[in-house]
Amino acid sequence: MKPSAESLVERYQTILDSITEGVYSVNLDWRIIYFNRAAEKITGIPRKDAIGQSCSKVFRSNVCKNQCVVRETLGSNRPVVNKPVYIIRADQKRIPISVTTTLLKDSGKKVVGGVVTFRDLTDVSKLRKELLRQHSYEDIISKNAKMHRIFSILPQVAHSHSTVLLRGDSGTGKEILARAIHNNSPQKKGPFIAVNCGALPDSLCESELFGYKAGAFTDAKKDKPGRFAQAQNGTLFLDEMGDVSPAMQMRLLRVLEQRQYEPLGATKPVATNARIVTATHRNIEKRVKEGKFREDLFYRINVVEITLPPLAERKEDIPLLVNYFIDRFNRLTGRHIIGVSQKTMASLLLYDWPGNVRELENAIERAFVLCENDIIRMRCLPDRVLPPSAIATISPGLTLQEIEKRAIQQALERNNWRKVTTAMELGIYKNTLRRKMIRLGIKP
Numbered sequence: 001m002k003p004s005a006e007s008l009v010e011r012y013q014t015i016l017d018s019i020t021e022g023v024y025s026v027n028l029d030w031r032i033i034y035f036n037r038a039a040e041k042i043t044g045i046p047r048k049d050a051i052g053q054s055c056s057k058v059f060r061s062n063v064c065k066n067q068c069v070v071r072e073t074l075g076s077n078r079p080v081v082n083k084p085v086y087i088i089r090a091d092q093k094r095i096p097i098s099v100t101t102t103l104l105k106d107s108g109k110k111v112v113g114g115v116v117t118f119r120d121l122t123d124v125s126k127l128r129k130e131l132l133r134q135h136s137y138e139d140i141i142s143k144n145a146k147m148h149r150i151f152s153i154l155p156q157v158a159h160s161h162s163t164v165l166l167r168g169d170s171g172t173g174k175e176i177l178a179r180a181i182h183n184n185s186p187q188k189k190g191p192f193i194a195v196n197c198g199a200l201p202d203s204l205c206e207s208e209l210f211g212y213k214a215g216a217f218t219d220a221k222k223d224k225p226g227r228f229a230q231a232q233n234g235t236l237f238l239d240e241m242g243d244v245s246p247a248m249q250m251r252l253l254r255v256l257e258q259r260q261y262e263p264l265g266a267t268k269p270v271a272t273n274a275r276i277v278t279a280t281h282r283n284i285e286k287r288v289k290e291g292k293f294r295e296d297l298f299y300r301i302n303v304v305e306i307t308l309p310p311l312a313e314r315k316e317d318i319p320l321l322v323n324y325f326i327d328r329f330n331r332l333t334g335r336h337i338i339g340v341s342q343k344t345m346a347s348l349l350l351y352d353w354p355g356n357v358r359e360l361e362n363a364i365e366r367a368f369v370l371c372e373n374d375i376i377r378m379r380c381l382p383d384r385v386l387p388p389s390a391i392a393t394i395s396p397g398l399t400l401q402e403i404e405k406r407a408i409q410q411a412l413e414r415n416n417w418r419k420v421t422t423a424m425e426l427g428i429y430k431n432t433l434r435r436k437m438i439r440l441g442i443k444p
Helices: 005-011 013-017 037-043 069-076 122-134 145-159 174-183 202-210 246-258 284-289 295-301 315-333 342-350 356-370 400-414 419-426 430-440
Strands: 022-027 032-035 080-088 094-105 111-120 164-167 192-196 235-239 275-280 304-307
Touching: 022 037, 037 111, 069 080, 069 094, 069 111, 145 174, 145 304, 164 174, 174 192, 174 235, 174 275, 202 246, 246 295, 284 295, 315 342, 315 356, 315 400, 342 400, 400 419, 400 430, 419 430
Parallel strands: 164 275, 164 304, 192 235, 235 275
Antiparallel strands: 022 032, 022 111, 080 094, 094 111
């Protein structure tokens, strides 16, 4: 007589009760026939209450209804390995776990049920949050050495009243850094006012920054305070400073020198104590040489200079940033997306992100819209992130550096080691490709 599913698991009860992973098994009627001690501890449900019950009533996970892992294994004859899901404990607490399933067979190799092993990922989740905390300053997240050098000087910069110039490509997070400086400054209780100077036409820039008095021009029916007035006792962030017109440059120079300004139509100056933080993605030194930016103003705004590296130079931050954005969009949307698949993360690491952190954030937001389950997969990402030919070459078990090196080598081989053509295919500059080849040790 062949042993039943119940007798099979009873043979190994002592062994299964001694391990730290939760284990339960079901018969072909989806009834729980075994429940080990770790399963009791993780779910908060006693074994006597679990045995004989439908597994979906005991193991209340977010995949039980439509994506049952045991049903998937029984239907495909293939195990599910380390799939991240959530369960609802007996105390109604929602916790992350990782599940693995396999078939339960009798001595005649006949399938008589399924076995599920699972482990609590709560500590892993806590470690991930602690890692974010250790590698962050306000809302800026990084474990890059250049960024950590910036973190180290930010407290001193924030507590000073000196004018700060933030430099970096669009999307690197200059406004977030400006807010971090404000939030840690003596003016933190005051307002933070941000102005995109590049978006204001010359005809409006002066009135927007300095305000105007009633009667200053035809439609000026009453006084209007400008951004300098709004930023009193706080911080004024002037973004895209390199795009300001020569006439406005002169007005701003006088404000920085005298700490006072005149609204349009005013007869006397108004004092300001606003902290000035400026930002630009342009090469201001070049614009000074070309006569497009005043040299004296450049030295006024460049008291403390901080340059943010592009995301392409700090790719080790991408996994941290992805987890941060996933947590953020989970809170905003009420969803419970756990993470990204391995191939998805590999494609995110291979792409050079010309739009920097802002582009990565937008890609994750898009993935939230298209994601149908709890894991963000390749199909959820924008087409530009990775060429299809490179996607097929990604193998599991590789380090981030190995993935990048392999992708570049294969692209070079496809293009007969022509660097210009390869750089165009990868969506990077030729000099960037050359630096990567030196760093990764890639030679013909």
